[in-house]
Amino acid sequence: xxxxxVFVMRHGExxxxxxxxxxxWVDQRLSEDGVKEALACGHxxxxxxxxxxxxxxxxxxxxxxxxxxxLEAMGQEWVPVVKSWRLNERHYxxxxxxxxxEMALNHGEEQVKQWRRSYDLTPxxxxxxxxxxxxxxxxxxxxxxxxxKEDLPKSESLKxxxxxxxxxxxxxxxxEIKQGKSVLISGHGNSCRALLKHLQGISDADIVNVTxxxxxxxxxxLDENFRPTKPMQLLGDQDAIQAAIRKVEDQGKVKQTP
Amino acid sequence: xxxxxVFVMRHGExxxxxxxxxxxWVDQRLSEDGVKEALACGHxxxxxxxxxxxxxxxxxxxxxxxxxxxLEAMGQEWVPVVRTWRLNERHYxxxxxxxxxEMALNHGEEQVKQWRRSYDLTPxxxxxxxxxxxxxxxxxxxxxxxxxIEFLPKSESLKxxxxxxxxxxxxxxxxEIKRGKLVLISGHGNSCRALLKHLEGISDADIVNVTxxxxxxxxxxLDENFRPTKPMQLLGDQKAIQAAIRKVEDQDQPGCQTxxxxxxxxxxxxxxxxxxxxxxxxxxxxxNKTKCQTQKKWRKCSEYHMxxxxxxxxxxxxxxxxxxx
Numbered sequence: 001x002x003x004x005x006v007f008v009m010r011h012g013e014x015x016x017x018x019x020x021x022x023x024x025w026v027d028q029r030l031s032e033d034g035v036k037e038a039l040a041c042g043h044x045x046x047x048x049x050x051x052x053x054x055x056x057x058x059x060x061x062x063x064x065x066x067x068x069x070x071l072e073a074m075g076q077e078w079v080p081v082v083k084s085w086r087l088n089e090r091h092y093x094x095x096x097x098x099x100x101x102e103m104a105l106n107h108g109e110e111q112v113k114q115w116r117r118s119y120d121l122t123p124x125x126x127x128x129x130x131x132x133x134x135x136x137x138x139x140x141x142x143x144x145x146x147x148x149k150e151d152l153p154k155s156e157s158l159k160x161x162x163x164x165x166x167x168x169x170x171x172x173x174x175x176e177i178k179q180g181k182s183v184l185i186s187g188h189g190n191s192c193r194a195l196l197k198h199l200q201g202i203s204d205a206d207i208v209n210v211t212x213x214x215x216x217x218x219x220x221x222l223d224e225n226f227r228p229t230k231p232m233q234l235l236g237d238q239d240a241i242q243a244a245i246r247k248v249e250d251q252g253k254v255k256q257t258p
Numbered sequence: 259x260x261x262x263x264v265f266v267m268r269h270g271e272x273x274x275x276x277x278x279x280x281x282x283w284v285d286q287r288l289s290e291d292g293v294k295e296a297l298a299c300g301h302x303x304x305x306x307x308x309x310x311x312x313x314x315x316x317x318x319x320x321x322x323x324x325x326x327x328x329l330e331a332m333g334q335e336w337v338p339v340v341r342t343w344r345l346n347e348r349h350y351x352x353x354x355x356x357x358x359x360e361m362a363l364n365h366g367e368e369q370v371k372q373w374r375r376s377y378d379l380t381p382x383x384x385x386x387x388x389x390x391x392x393x394x395x396x397x398x399x400x401x402x403x404x405x406x407i408e409f410l411p412k413s414e415s416l417k418x419x420x421x422x423x424x425x426x427x428x429x430x431x432x433x434e435i436k437r438g439k440l441v442l443i444s445g446h447g448n449s450c451r452a453l454l455k456h457l458e459g460i461s462d463a464d465i466v467n468v469t470x471x472x473x474x475x476x477x478x479x480l481d482e483n484f485r486p487t488k489p490m491q492l493l494g495d496q497k498a499i500q501a502a503i504r505k506v507e508d509q510d511q512p513g514c515q516t517x518x519x520x521x522x523x524x525x526x527x528x529x530x531x532x533x534x535x536x537x538x539x540x541x542x543x544x545x546n547k548t549k550c551q552t553q554k555k556w557r558k559c560s561e562y563h564m565x566x567x568x569x570x571x572x573x574x575x576x577x578x579x580x581x582x583x
């Protein structure tokens with residue numbers, strides 16, 4: 001019997017998605033399609049009659065805009081939106097801004113898949129010579145975090161993501177759920193995967209194969225011990241969801257030239 | 259010497275503004291112009307280099323959307339946005355949703371003038387027969403307040419607004435300001451007026467005449483005792499601001515009374531007026547004309563003449579320029 005329900009959601013398409021570049025901590029906006037996805041999610045949840053009580057986002061604007069658009073579509077703008085770096089996308093270190101297909105060409109599709117999908121492989125860290133270093137670390141938002149800026153990551157594996165996310169889940173999100181609040185987490189591909197790994201008990205080996213579609217609310221039902229009572233449910237048109245998953249997986253592949 | 263800065267802002271035009279209906283607690287959206295106003299505010303604050311730390315809004319979506327649009331324009335979406343019913347627009351009770359003609363029909367024009375003009379007169383409460391009652395009180399947001407729903411207002415005077423706003427200002431907003439945070443309050447016409455009355459020490463009589471333009475950030479600078487160090491500043495293109503004020507006032511179609519031109523000249527010479535443009539027409543007129551005969555005639559005055567009067571209006575609340583209808 002499910003005591004609690006939580007929604008987890010990966011934001012919609014961003015400007016770099018089409019370019020197949022690792023966006024990570026660079027603050028790219030949602031694309032027009034990403035905006036539509038977020039609104040569609042909101043309409044879906046509204047039609048299903050869901051009432052949200054609090055929404056959690058990362059500090060990245062695509063996550064926040066997704067939350068805002070979703071709440072607008074639901075007519076629930078008044079719902080509190082709480083932002084934390086701990087829900088940020090995985091930090092891809094020196095790979096930030098690089099094109100996935102080119103990397104696959106240089107390093108092989110398998111290596112790229114490992115970097116993207118392995119549990120504890122950390123890419124090389126970002127450093128001051130990186131074109132996006134200052135854009136990230138000079139941003140005022142990273143002086144407002146609950147750890148000092150020097151201690152923020154310079155690169156992360158999925159395992160690192162879970163390590164910095166879990167205290168937030170346990171200390172901030174879970175208490176809200178326990179109070180009976182209906183929570184939605186507007187996250188990113190990897191921050192959602194890390195959380196789902198934790199909640200669903202997915203093994204280190206299996207998480208590699210888990211791909212989340214963009215702009216699809218995922219409903220997780222938990223018992224009083226926060227264990228899942230059933231597999232996670234991707235809400236919405238199932239064919240569209242499978243197409244969306246394939247779309248994400250295709251981004252890692254090398255383009256086949258005719 | 260200013261220790262603290264706070265921004266207060268009245269959201270932009272809503273869907274009912276053009277219809278001249280009291281929107282109050284009905285959750286109307288911003289109009290397209292209202293959206294543009296909010297974005298323009300954000301650009302203005304961004305160009306001036308302001309970096310916000312926390313934004314407070316009411317529970318009404320037009321206030322929240324204004325905050326979101328502003329933060330988006332500033333590239334500061336990550337800034338916390340905190341919402342409370344205590345910043346909601348004044349609750350207009352039974353007058354909610356009515357336009358001027360309907361109000362005059364239902365209650366008499368004189369009575370309505372009193373309700374709008376006074377500081378502490380409360381309109382009749384909204385009740386279950388009111389067309390918007392359920393839309394408001396069945397809304398889940400009002401079950402999330404720090405007061406249970408039965409105690410939320412059914413009608414308010416401006417005084418009531420300040421009474422429910424002030425604890426929030428003192429208990430939640432002030433501590434943030436004291437921690438050195440730059441705060442912006444995205445409020446409504448009357449919730450902003452109530453707050454400004456409190457901060458600027460405007461009297462009960464004078465607050466009636468204070469009109470805030472929509473979509474204009476108001477900067478208030480305060481000393482360590484939270485007393486203003488200078489008159490509040492409306493940021494932005496001053497002509498556009500005056501036009502915005504006129505636009506709000508046109509909704510009420512006020513009559514007008516102006517202080518004597520001689521008095522204004524005296525204040526100007528003493529240097530007590532900050533930022534007013536000297537209007538050749540006003541200064542050289544020499545006549546003792548103290549009243550504009552009609553609003554229409556006033557509108558024909560030169561632009562500077564209008565601007566001049568309005569600026570004084572903001573700086574010297576003891577000189578009501580006109581009476582609201």
